Amino acid sequence: MRRTFLFRYQIPSTKEIAEAPALDRPAPFGYSPGMPHHDVVILGAGASGLCCALFAARRGRGVTLVDHGPVAARKVRISGGGRCNFTHLDACAEDYSSANPAFVRSALARFGPWDAVALLAELGLGHEEKNPGQLFCSQGAPALARALEQACRNAGAEFLLRRSIEQVQRTDAGYRVHTDHDELTCDHLVLALGGPSWPDAGATDLGMRLAAGLGLSVLPPRPALVPFVLPPEQQKLCRELAGVSLRARLQAAGHVVEDDLLFTHKGLSGPAALQLSLYWQRGQAMHADLLPGLNLSAELREARQSKTRLKNHLAHHIPARVAGILLPPARAEKPLCELSNAELDRVVAQLTAFPCTPQRTEGMLKAEVAAGGVDTREISSKTMQARNCPGLFVIGELLDVTGRLGGYNLQWAWSSGHAAAQYV
Ligand SMILES: Cc1cc2nc3c(=O)[nH]c(=O)nc-3n(C[C@H](O)[C@H](O)[C@H](O)COP(=O)(O)OP(=O)(O)OC[C@H]3O[C@@H](n4cnc5c(N)ncnc54)[C@H](O)[C@@H]3O)c2cc1C
Structure with a gap:
């Protein structure tokens, strides 16, 4: 029988939030006072968060991304040894490990490897095939990260970077997110916080703790694609x-x-x-x-x-x-x-x-991905929305979906981000 692990997320008290020294600090980059209610808040501006933001903003949705990093997509910037192996042309369900192996089919069918190639071309980036089917960005990984971020901004998405996410609450009207600088409310909340592998690039287990705090089951994370x-x-x-x-x-x-x-x-x-x-x-x-x-x-x-x-x-x-x-x-x-x-x-x-x-x-320190994560049996494979938590979406590596080495994990980030973008 499979074990299900529930992480306990320590929700700070109202008093702690009220006393947080946020107002004493200088206003960070991207801050605007009197922030309005948002259509969509995406926690995590990595590969899946950016892809979701881009396509949701293009649908006319008001999108705000929140991340603790100084720049977006830090893992993408170092991916593929700096060349970014952004997809594999053969990517299909058999290339992924998950307790629910069929889960990836729908999203991959709607945004597959050739869609990723087309997206790069649209961003003015080329690709090179190294080993058969394994595609790398010709201009390098940082160029892809920058181009994606710029495309999101051009589509109208807002970035709140250098934010420490302190609390997430489900409310009658949607969700409320407290950071060390802001209080955001939204109709749709997307968890795109990745897994805890490679902490030097800003990875943490916050996504799993938030998901568990919102009532989702989380399969224990373990290092994968690791020496x-x-x-x-x-x-x-x-x-x-x-x-x-x-x-x-x-x-x-x-x-x-x-x-x-x-x-x-x-x-x-x-x-x-x-x-x-x-x-x-x-x-x-x-x-x-x-x-x-x-x-x-x-x-x-x-x-x-x-x-x-x-x-x-x-x-x-x-x-x-x-x-x-x-x-x-x-x-x-x-x-x-x-x-x-x-x-x-x-x-x-x-x-x-x-x-x-x-x-x-060599553990999470040197693992390219973390296997395990949010149990996909509680998530719709069509929309990436939690079945028992309307308005909550989970995408990317945070889900219990782990690809083989060779571009499959970024492909999953694009595919799941694109799928959620159609429904947020
Ligand atoms: C060294 C390395 C090389 C890789 N190379 C490849 C490759 O070539 N091809 C491939 O397919 N895959 C590769 N991968 C895996 C791939 O990068 C990930 O699977 C992919 O980035 C996952 O996307 P994601 O959006 O789910 O998570 P991420 O891209 O990790 O994004 C998560 C975001 O959440 C933010 N975040 C995390 N914790 C917090 C917090 N507490 N507060 C606020 N924000 C937070 C992070 O800053 C980050 O921006 C590589 C991974 C590593 C580590």
Whole structure:
């Protein structure tokens, strides 16, 4: 049975709010006194919040975005190593992990990868395909973030940046949001606060706490698309192999991923490790085939008459450093013709089923996304509105929807933001 976790959001008392020193502070950027009632308030000016704001403002809705950052979309600015892998052309429901796997279908069908390409083109930005289907912004990630923010402003959306969100209340007429500088009321409230991964870019768990405070179920967050840390007994090996990258097939938790694997000083990273971290749970065994696609056993047996040393023979397939470090020196130096059957089997096992069970991951600090989040069974897949909380919408990474590595998470941010924008 799946566990459901409810976070308790500490709602400040009226007295605490009344005594908050907001009025003593200098008016921040974007502040205008006597703020009117808003059609839509979006908490979080990241990827999904901006997309929602843009399309809702274009529908003529009065939109205000609230964020604690000094600029909008800080994660977008660092995404894809600064190049922003903004979509994947093959994105479909199977690329997402969620307790409710069909949830993403509707939003993806209405705003898919080619819509993201068209949006970038409209913003004056181009794209480049790196690996098949994986699209990056030609002008870089910061340019995309800036262009999106400007497009929102051009459409009439207002930004309240550098705000600390203190309280959210449901009222008879909609919602009330208290920040350290403002009190906002609105008909429709959109939670677009992302997940707690990569706090250096402004990520927090506030979205989950607010959602729980408003009565929604939240599945516990866990770091995903994150490097692995191997146990102490394998740390020496990691240090010796740090920086080596090779194609590998990783296997854990019934999932197999074949992609580039990078050895780090602490463990494993690179696309293969990051992808598998989406499924791996603490304590589960993991194995790596460092020669995927090669029948090493048959290949070595065929070369059995050769006087070539094992390590030199293997150098045709894997970096010499890897074989040199993973195999005992006496065996690596042996000519193939002198290897016993048992030795040959051990070499095959060592290189194609290399045991690399992680001790842990590098955690939220280095996770590209947080899996878990608001339970999508309580959200309409058509509108992104909470079923039991009219006027409350949840979008982006805050939902229990986590994409694979390769542009799927930003695509989900665009798709869910666009879907909500039609109904706020
Ligand atoms: C290093 C890195 C690289 C990545 N690269 C890619 C990539 O190339 N392709 C891809 O598809 N995905 C990538 N991702 C994932 C992707 O960036 C996220 O999935 C996506 O940004 C989620 O969008 P969102 O709108 O839900 O949340 P976010 O974009 O995280 O936006 C949330 C917003 O809420 C604000 N906020 C949070 N807490 C508070 C608070 N307490 N008070 C006020 N405001 C708050 C934040 O400042 C932020 O602006 C990457 C992530 C990281 C960390």
